[in-house]
Amino acid sequence: MSHTAHIRSHRKPRRSASTIAMRAGVAGGVLSTLAVAGASGSANAAEPVTQTLELPTLTADLAAQVAQSADVTQQAAASYQLQAERDAAAAKAAKQAKTDLAEAKKKAAEAKRKAEEAERKEAAERASRAAERTTLSASSDTGSSTGTDSSTSTSTSTATGSAAAVVSFVQAQVGKAYVSGATGPSAYDCSGLVQAAFKQVGISLPRVSQAQSTAGTQVGLDNLQPGDILYWGGAGSAYHVGVYVGGGMFVGAQNSSTGVVEKPLSYDPPSGAVRVL
Numbered sequence: 001m002s003h004t005a006h007i008r009s010h011r012k013p014r015r016s017a018s019t020i021a022m023r024a025g026v027a028g029g030v031l032s033t034l035a036v037a038g039a040s041g042s043a044n045a046a047e048p049v050t051q052t053l054e055l056p057t058l059t060a061d062l063a064a065q066v067a068q069s070a071d072v073t074q075q076a077a078a079s080y081q082l083q084a085e086r087d088a089a090a091a092k093a094a095k096q097a098k099t100d101l102a103e104a105k106k107k108a109a110e111a112k113r114k115a116e117e118a119e120r121k122e123a124a125e126r127a128s129r130a131a132e133r134t135t136l137s138a139s140s141d142t143g144s145s146t147g148t149d150s151s152t153s154t155s156t157s158t159a160t161g162s163a164a165a166v167v168s169f170v171q172a173q174v175g176k177a178y179v180s181g182a183t184g185p186s187a188y189d190c191s192g193l194v195q196a197a198f199k200q201v202g203i204s205l206p207r208v209s210q211a212q213s214t215a216g217t218q219v220g221l222d223n224l225q226p227g228d229i230l231y232w233g234g235a236g237s238a239y240h241v242g243v244y245v246g247g248g249m250f251v252g253a254q255n256s257s258t259g260v261v262e263k264p265l266s267y268d269p270p271s272g273a274v275r276v277l
Contacts, residue, residue, distance in 0.1 A: 162201040163227030163277050169197045170243045170251040176260045178253045188253040188260060194229060194241050203276060213238035216276035221265075227277045230270035244273065 173196075176187055183192035191209040198205050205215055213231035224230075226246035231238035242252025250270070251262045 161277075162203075163225065165201050166197045166227045166243060166277070167245045167251075169200045170194075170260075171245060171262060173253075173260045174251060174262050176253075178256050178259045180256075190241050190253045193251075193253045193260060194243060197243055198276065201277075205276070209233075209238045209241040210236060212241050213272070213274060216274035219273050219275045221270065221273060224273055225275065228273045228275050230273050232268070232271050235272055235274075238271070242270070 170193060173184070173188065173193060176184075178189060179187040180189050181192070182188050184196045188196065191207060191212055194209075194212055195205045195207060206212055209231065212229060213233070213235050216229065218235065219225075219228060224244045226244060228244045230242045230244050230250055230252070232240040240252070240254075242250045244250050245262065248264050248266075249262055250265060251260065252268075253260045254263075254268070
């Protein structure tokens with residue numbers, strides 16, 4: 001015991017049971033509070049784990065959205081590519097159409113030029129024949145004044161032998177078509193018909209009218225016999241030939257409009273004649 005213990009003022013007061021109980025209750029409350037706080041702290045510490053578990057879900061949603069956006073972008077790119085291909089095809093078709101149109105115009109112009117050239121040539125031939133007709137008319141008038149009638153002298157001629165065969169052949173071709181360069185049997189040009197006719201009697205003539213006009217002996221138009229070759233133009237430069245068939249008539253493949261015809265000499269008076277038979 002302390003040397004001051006006997007002094008009342010120096011004695012420590014004794015703790016009462018209530019005080020101890022109250023302190024115990026306070027301590028218990030503090031411990032409870034700490035326990036709640038600890039529990040709350042533990043709960044709060046667990047939340048990041050919950051949030052961490054939710055991250056894969058958010059990431060999956062984001063990936064799905066990105067994939068969907070990529071699909072939309074790809075579809076848009078495919079649509080743009082298809083449209084570009086259509087535009088390219090349309091441009092190519094337009095270019096081809098333009099080229100075809102230009103080619104068609106070129107061909108039309110060429111056809112027109114050839115038609116005009118053929119028309120000019122035909123007009124020149126008609127003019128030449130008209131000039132020859134005028135010359136022959138003057139000759140006929142002169143012959144009449146001397147008592148010579150060429151039409152009478154020729155019309156009384158009668159074909160015989162090879163001449164008759166030539167005449168028969170050309171008359172059988174009347175009505176067939178005129179085709180430039182054709183030698184029969186369904187179509188002829190002028191020299192092709194004459195060549196084919198004389199081939200029937202074993203005589204081989206040149207192919208073109210220029211050569212045929214000098215293939216035999218020159219004879220006057222007032223002394224024609226059936227089977228004589230008539231020519232239009234100059235001897236050696238003739239542009240047309242036919243066959244005299246007697247009676248003032250001739251057979252010739254005239255042109256594409258008339259074909260092979262039998263006409264009187266007055267229809268298209270020839271420039272001269274040669275005799276091969």
